[in-house]
Amino acid sequence: MYRENYINSLRAEMVAMVEKNLTPVAKQYGYSEVPLESTIKWRPMVLILGNYSSGKSTLINEFLGADIQAIGQAPTDDSFTIITYDDAADDDQEIQVTQERDGKFLLNDPDYPFEILKKHGQRFSAHFRLKKVNSPFLKNLALIDTPGMLDSITERDRGYDYQEVIGDLAQLADLVLVLFDPHKAGTVRESHTSLRETITTRTFEDRVLFVLNRIDECASLSDLLQVYGTLCWNLSQITGRKDIPSILLTYSSRAAKNSTNHDEDRGFLYNLENQRQKLKNSVLDAPRYRLDNLATFVETHAERLDHFLEAILSYRKRLRRFNIRFGVMGVVISLIAGTAAVFTGVSAGFLGGFYDPLAIGAGSVAACLCMVFWMFLPMKYFKSVFHRNYLKNIDRLISIETQTRKDSWQAVRELAYKYIKKTNGRFSLRNVKQQYTDVHQVFIEGTREIRKALNELSNLKFNETAPAEEPAGAEVIENSVQSQAPGHSTPTSVS
Ligand SMILES: Nc1nc2c(ncn2[C@@H]2O[C@H](COP(=O)(O)OP(=O)(O)OP(=O)(O)O)[C@@H](O)[C@H]2O)c(=O)[nH]1
Ligand SMILES: [Mg+2]
Known part of the structure; x- marks a missing residue:
């Protein structure tokens, strides 16, 4: 709690400084049409990008603790959804969507920082929405679910410039997750363009976190290694980085449990840590990233x-x-x-x-x-x-x-x-x-x-905001893995 309050008061201090000292100058000389603080005064944001069906919405539902976003095998969601906490809602209620607003509202309400997205036109506005959810996960941050990146679609088909939209959102976001899955490890055309041109120019390298999701669907450890190698190679080619960016390996235990590929030997998962919790902690740490980003924003x-x-x-x-x-x-x-x-x-x-x-x-x-x-x-x-x-x-x-x-x-x-x-x-x-x-x-x-203060914060323990429990379904897949692991005899089956 101390950490949270400390972060919030530092944040307020920075926003006030921008409002008082930078915005009047910025507006007077046409450096910015909107008050500079309008893009930073809202809560910290985590943008979730990735190939279609890479598991973005499944991950979000898991974080929230309820099925809020629609999921499915084919490209499912063609909207940008801002998912935020409902301050007026009752925490004791079952986790659910308590309020929904459309793009028009979201783009015009000065309380939100999305005015700069107005320029993307009506088709975008029709694919932009807000969901308020009473999940405690959202107390200090908002999530942005995005339409999956595709191979065939062109900007004209979408009716708005997708790359420009994610570029603007990446600029607003404090953390950007980029999800891949073993079926298309960095090979989707829109992901290529986004990583090569949009993300790299619109946000800082250290704000981007790469995730190889759905690893339970690899047929074996060597299959996983092959997929991982391909993704590393593709990423280094696309981003032009010589070092290999760190990639979190994760899967949804619940989705894995429901998956039909039970005949494959998933014993290799037993020896791998599902880095889901690490990912969750990084997302929950968005307020600290926000502080860092605010400092960079003010400096720039x-x-x-x-x-x-x-x-x-x-x-x-x-x-x-x-x-x-x-x-x-x-x-x-x-x-x-x-x-x-x-x-x-x-x-x-x-x-x-x-x-x-x-x-x-x-x-x-x-x-x-x-x-x-x-x-x-x-x-x-x-x-x-x-x-x-x-x-x-x-x-x-x-x-x-x-x-x-x-x-x-x-x-x-x-x-x-x-x-x-x-x-x-x-x-x-x-x-x-x-x-x-x-x-x-x-x-x-x-x-x-x-x-x-940021240096001090990195020494402060990050505790109650990151509950250590595994998501629902974790136990089942763990059991399943254990049952398949060599030398392990617990007789539990996934099906
Ligand atoms: N086996 C397995 N299946 C998963 C995992 N994560 C998601 N899925 C399944 O993959 C499919 C796609 O998941 P979504 O969460 O809808 O993916 P998405 O990235 O939101 O897809 P779009 O919104 O269409 O871009 C669903 O059928 C999920 O059940 C996972 O870790 N393991
Ligand atoms: Mg989705």
Whole structure:
């Protein structure tokens, strides 16, 4: 409980910091149309992706402790379902769906972070829904069940851009599970595209957990090893990683019990740990991932806004220097012109002498006219040259000495260009200076405390949130396995 409260209060602190220090700047300059915190203020989310029939919905039902999602051998579910806790529901009731809402509601309610998915259109909206369930498993997180990835279907068939949708969801999620099964170990076309292009660019490597599910369906240990090898090879080819990502090996004891393939020798399972509990613990640890992701979120956006403000501030300061230099130059030239006019007037005999009030007046008028001319012609011309030069070489406004700086500058370079072009440098230097100081403070110090807290958290025991009991049906498959294991004599049968 202490751990949970600690995580929740740190989370609230970070969201408040974003709301106060980053969002006003982000909205003012068009860095973000929606408040930055809108995507992070909701509960931690776990996105469950995978081939069709890889057991996503079965896994979710097992976590929830009730049959909430439809399951089946053929591609069963073509919807994205957000499954979340119903705070108003009674925990003592049987676990069930207590409320269902459609995509339209979900995409438009500002309490949820899904506004950014509106752009995927009506067909997507019709395949998006929310289920509230009174399962204690969901107290600190939400699950997202997704349509299985397929071989044949095209984006046009689905009616929306599937890869874009999972890309956006992966960006929102704190943990992404990618499920495979022995029948199609990494060979489904949509999974290929997702892993090669979408997931890798839209989330961080350490947020993705690979799972080889339904391993009870392997005919033998050597069959499992072959499947595992194929999956490793495919994953390293797709993701371009040289190291083999860790893959959890799991199966649903209940589904295995109901499976018809009883004639196969599943004795090998006896020597393998079903890593279901490990998987469950990782999912239950989503709130901690969320904290880590929040810290990364704040660091990333604070750094980008910092660079944006640094660039426009640098432009504004250079413009001020330009104005002072050319202003002084104009004054000097005007004084010279005024004096020259007096000289000419006196030597031509139009004016009585240098101290003649008429001469002083004429000199002043000449100087003023010269200044006006200077400001409206040469200075304006040089200013437009200055403006064009900086727009052409906008990278000169900021020093890009490291790759990280380069990357985050790239993310806001266009925005800075547009802003400078639009305003021509007519914005308040004082305001931008203040904003830069505030954002820089967040960038340098904002997440220091949170990072320290995260270190402490990794030493805190993760206890009551992760009940250690095996899912329903586990006993049966365990018994079945034991009965088939060499040298084991417990006479229990699966059928
Ligand atoms: N033997 C065995 N069968 C499983 C396991 N997990 C799921 N199944 C079965 O596999 C079939 C597909 O399971 P689902 O949970 O519907 O799979 P899904 O990934 O949600 O499928 P789609 O929603 O269609 O993409 C069902 O008949 C399940 O009973 C498992 O670990 N072992
Ligand atoms: Mg499903």
